[in-house]
Amino acid sequence: MMRVLILMLSCFVSGGTVRVSTTCTPEACLTLHLEEKLFEKASEDCINNGGNLVTMRNENELQSIKSVLLAAGEYNILNSKVWIGLALQKRNCTDFTEELNGFRWTSAPTDSKYSNWKKKPLSTCTEKRCVSISLVDGLKWSDGSCRDSAFYMCKFLFKGMCKPILLEEPGDVKYNVPFLFKPLTPNERLAMLPHGTLAKIQCGGSEDAKTFDSICVNNNALFGWTTERFCARNESCKRKNGGCDHHCFETAGAGVRCECREGYYLKDDKVSCALRNNCENSPCESECIPTATGFSCACAEGFHLTEDNVSCVDIDECQQRTCGEHRCQNTPGSYFCECKPGFRLVAGKCEDVDECTEFSSLVQFSCQQGCLNSQGSFSCYCHAGYSSSSNDSRKCIDIDECVSRPCEDICLNTLGSFKCSCRENFILAKNGISCVPDPTEKIQITQSPDHRGEFITKLSQLPVTSGPSTVNTPPLNKTNTKADSSKRKESFLGSYWILVLKQVVYVCFRFLP
Incomplete structure (x- = not known):
């Protein structure tokens, strides 16, 4: 469809270093300015010429912009940035709940549901941000500082277009289009010229030849030139078909006569043919499409034809569960989804909002320590050694271990x-x-006011001798020697365990309250 709408090949205007590529459709003309400017300067330039920075509110506008950029391919602009009329004004905040993320078009309507972001724009409330595109990114939107420089594209809206003037004899035509300050040169040929274009026609090809003006005007929704004939008409159909669009007939003494094929009619210039408007007084409820043999009815988007092929009825998109588990509201010719909390509308669909990353700076979404995203919501958690506050689950309180x-x-x-x-x-x-x-410290036992000290004192007084307490020594013989050795051994073991017991008692009493 867009190939049908693109009715003109690019033409470049060389004025020093300024280069302009222009493309026209039946409704508008687009100019690509291959001169880097700040965003504000680029917008002013478009407005001063009667247009605005180009918009991209739907897929059709994207394809039109792409056609202009591809036509300028010989200038190697694949990686070049091009401003479009989309900006976030200073003191306005980025809003990730909208398709445009808080940005607005610089020309009406300022809002649209269509978006084509390459990535999420910078979250800010204090800086003006402007949007650019490039072929290398597939015309995805990228926000950046408005103080950067880039190429820019203007859009000029027109009610309609006129075909270029066809001279019947040698002559010259210079066109002054509304959005350029200088006439187009002979090398700048447009397939269509916008409404309001002034044509200066010079017949005969010499400077003293007769000249006159013609303007592209709207005549009952049919666009054409104010002059009916351009220079002298050919006397023969053999040269350029006599200037006729369709059929050419030679008449005796009156030059040539033009006629049109069936389904077309001859326009006021007596050479051009236009499709007959078979839709006059048609019964179509919505839209009538003229054809060579008649007409056919069509409906606007969101409607479909009934069995009579004339009437239109609304399509209830909500019956197709277009919004999934979210609420769907049908409207005439369209619908809209009402997303549940924690979701946002993106390109007509409800998508989960990751509060942990997108809204971490907002008080109502900020977790003091950890954040865990979930479908439609989020939750906060605390690190080891902390517990969630009973009053506010977003806050963490230290645990007193x-x-x-x-x-x-x-x-x-x-x-x-x-x-x-x-x-x-x-x-x-x-x-x-x-x-x-502590192995480096000597254990000291202090007196205690209670019986523990007395007990330790008595314990320390236990005998730890290595021999019998009597002075009578039995006779020395083998039997007595063995007995004495056994007693010494028992005495040594007894002394060792007494010392161990003293140490244990001390440690136990040391930590008693």
């Missing part, structure tokens, strides 16, 4: 953890919890 007495002796609570320590003359064991005697 010392309450559960994890240490053998002294416990010190820290943020997210704890630390154990020991009293004097003891050090922390390798497990970080238990206490063991």
Whole structure:
């Protein structure tokens, strides 16, 4: 369809270093300016010439823009940035719940449901951001600083177009289109010329030949030139078909006469043919399409023809579960989805919003420590050593591990953890919890006001001699020698265990409250 709409090949205007590529459709003309400018300067240039920076509100406009860029391929602009009329104004915030993410078109209508972002734009409320495209990115939208320079494209809307003037005899025509300040040169040939174009016609090809003007005007929705004939008509149909679009007939003494094929009629210039408007007084409810043999009815998008091929009825898209599990609201010719909380509308569909990444800077979505996204929602979690606040699940409170007495002796609570320590003359064991005697310190037993000190004192007075307590020595013989050796052994073992017992009693009493 877009190939049918593109009615003109590119033409370039060389004015120093300025190069302009122009493409016209039946409704508008697009100009690609191969001169890098700031966004504001580019927008002003388009407005001063009667247009605006180009928009991309639907797929058709994208294809039109692509055609202009491809036509300028000889200038190697594959990687070049081109401004389009989409910007986020200063003091306006990026809004990821919208298709345009808070950006707005610089010409009306400023909003649209269509979007073509390459990636999410920068989240800001204090900087003006402007959008550019490039062929290498497939015309995806990229936001950037408006202070950068780039090529730009203007769009000029027109009610209609006129075909170029066909001279019947040698002559010259110069066109002044509404959006250019200088006439087109002979090498700048347009397949269609916009409404309001001024044509300066010179017959005969000499400077003193007769000249006159003609303007492309709207005559009852049919666009044509104000002058009916251009220079003298050929006397023969053999040269350029007498200037006729369709059939040419030679008449005696009156030059040639033009006629049109069936289904067409002869326009006021007596040479051009236009498709007959068979849709006049048609019964079509919505749209009538003229054909060579009659007409056919069509319906606007979102409607379909009934069995009578004349009337149109609305298509209920909601019956096709277009919105999935979200609420669908049917409208005449269209529909819209009402997304559940935690989802947003993207290209007519509801998509999950990742609050953990997109809205982390907003108070209502910020987690103090960890954030976990889920379909339509999110949840906060706390790191080890912390617990969620009972009043606000987004906040984390330190856990006092010392309450559960994890240490053998002294416990010190820290943020997210704890630390154990020991009293004097003891050090922390390798497990970080238990206490063991400090091998570099000598154990001293102090008097206690209670019976523990008395008990330890008496315990220290236990005999630890290595021989019998009597002075009578039995006769020395083998039997007595063996008995004495056995007694000494028992006495030594007894002394060893008494020392061990004293140490155990001391340690036990040391930690008693």
